[in-house]
Amino acid sequence: MRHHDPYDFPDGSDEEEGMETDEDQYDAQCPDLEIVGSDAGSASSLSDTRSSTLYSASTGSHSESGTAFSHQRFHNWDDDSDDERMSTSSDTSLATRIQRDYSRDMATSEVYHLPADEEERDRLRKQHHMLISIMRAKYPPGMERVLASTIPGEKRVLDLGCGNGEWISDVARDFPFCECVAIDLVPIRDSRGLPPNVRTEVDDVNLGLQHCYGQFDVVHVRLIASGVKDYQLLIEDISRILRPGGVMELCEFDFSIYNQNHHPFTIHLHEPMASPYWARWMAHLRHAVHGRGGDIFAAGYLWQWATKHPAFENIESRDVWLPTVPGNHSKFPSEFYALLRENVSSFLRAGKPLICGSGLSEEDFEFLRDQTLWELHHSDETQFTRLQCLWASKRMDYVDPPNED
Numbered sequence: 001m002r003h004h005d006p007y008d009f010p011d012g013s014d015e016e017e018g019m020e021t022d023e024d025q026y027d028a029q030c031p032d033l034e035i036v037g038s039d040a041g042s043a044s045s046l047s048d049t050r051s052s053t054l055y056s057a058s059t060g061s062h063s064e065s066g067t068a069f070s071h072q073r074f075h076n077w078d079d080d081s082d083d084e085r086m087s088t089s090s091d092t093s094l095a096t097r098i099q100r101d102y103s104r105d106m107a108t109s110e111v112y113h114l115p116a117d118e119e120e121r122d123r124l125r126k127q128h129h130m131l132i133s134i135m136r137a138k139y140p141p142g143m144e145r146v147l148a149s150t151i152p153g154e155k156r157v158l159d160l161g162c163g164n165g166e167w168i169s170d171v172a173r174d175f176p177f178c179e180c181v182a183i184d185l186v187p188i189r190d191s192r193g194l195p196p197n198v199r200t201e202v203d204d205v206n207l208g209l210q211h212c213y214g215q216f217d218v219v220h221v222r223l224i225a226s227g228v229k230d231y232q233l234l235i236e237d238i239s240r241i242l243r244p245g246g247v248m249e250l251c252e253f254d255f256s257i258y259n260q261n262h263h264p265f266t267i268h269l270h271e272p273m274a275s276p277y278w279a280r281w282m283a284h285l286r287h288a289v290h291g292r293g294g295d296i297f298a299a300g301y302l303w304q305w306a307t308k309h310p311a312f313e314n315i316e317s318r319d320v321w322l323p324t325v326p327g328n329h330s331k332f333p334s335e336f337y338a339l340l341r342e343n344v345s346s347f348l349r350a351g352k353p354l355i356c357g358s359g360l361s362e363e364d365f366e367f368l369r370d371q372t373l374w375e376l377h378h379s380d381e382t383q384f385t386r387l388q389c390l391w392a393s394k395r396m397d398y399v400d401p402p403n404e405d
């Protein structure tokens with residue numbers, strides 16, 4: 001049985017501690033980036049007028065009014081009467097634990113196996129800012145409208161697999177009247193740095209999210225497919241978590257690497273090691289994630305699953321092509337390529353326990369990593385990662401079917 005979670009509420013006295021340094025550093029850059037993709041047209045409409053205020057909100061300090069809330073004001077949804085369903089970090093049914101593996105502190109559940117240490121937090125922090133700059137927007141279409149309210153706690157936002165809590169912290173500052181909930185396998189390291197209208201929960205989305213049904217106006221999920229057993233089931237959960245008119249945003253990559261024409265490289269794991277090494281490294285990661293039960297196919301099915309689901313309408317998707325091995329790609333500012341290289345270098349280290357755990361020898365892993373690092377800095381050939389993003393709203397008149405359990 002899962003238990004009520006005593007949410008970790010900061011008292012607001014030291015809000016934002018530790019959150020500004022990186023923002024200052026990265027908000028300075030909102031490069032004029034080209035968006036390449038099958039539906040780049042919709043990308044540019046996303047990035048036009050919609051979010052200018054929200055984007056600039058991130059560069060300043062967060063709203064003063066955010067400090068006005070106390071957790072009591074937000075405590076209606078987890079009414080004790082029906083909430084034995086919340087999990088806690090001490091919940092023994094939760095398979096998550098931190099394990100040391102190849103000198104990294106790992107978040108390790110039955111499925112997920114990537115680090116949860118300072119290096120990974122730093123990577124996620126920078127990646128968050130990089131993604132905002134390439135998307136040219138922080139939030140999906142319709143989110144601002146859905147969250148328009150000045151009644152504290154009336155509107156609620158949920159971030160599943162929140163990592164550091166970067167995205168949910170932005171939301172909490174930009175929409176200070178909203179109640180924000182961040183769920184992850186591992187606790188956010190320093191929750192005192194979170195805005196006061198953020199609550200955190202340690203939970204595994206694979207265990208079901210019934211305790212969130214009907215409670216949220218926005219649900220955000222980004223880059224957690226490697227820890228999700230059945231992503232279509234997660235979308236079903238999200239359809240029930242959303243209130244009528246609520247907005248879902250999903251963003252995943254597909255564990256493939258693409259050439260400059262956006263065709264995926266075909267890699268056979270048992271052939272001798274040869275270039276392209278980044279594509280080969282990713283093929284090993286894909287194999288390892290699949291071996292643990294992660295949904296490596298999710299990104300490619302987001303559109304199909306969302307459009308087939310009767311709860312959703314106003315569905316839009318967008319591909320974002322990241323030149324993760326920059327090669328001769330030269331359309332972005334040089335700082336952006338530096339960030340990408342740093343991100344990939346760090347990710348190469350992060351994947352070691354997962355890939356070596358799935359059978360690749362440490363020696364082969366190090367060879368592959370070194371060759372990939374060489375490509376990252378010296379190769380002329382661009383290798384792309386494809387990020388597939390989708391957003392949709394829940395029909396106002398949709399009635400959720402009865403729960404099966």
Ligand SMILES: C[S@@+](CC[C@H](N)C(=O)[O-])C[C@H]1O[C@@H](n2cnc3c(N)ncnc32)[C@H](O)[C@@H]1O
Binds near residue numbers: 161163164183221223
């Ligand atoms: C690559 S990080 C992305 C973090 C964040 N969404 C972002 O975009 O910065 C993946 C996160 O998802 C979490 N995660 C993976 N599987 C999960 C699961 N089954 N339930 C809850 N969280 C999960 C991990 O602990 C990790 O913090």
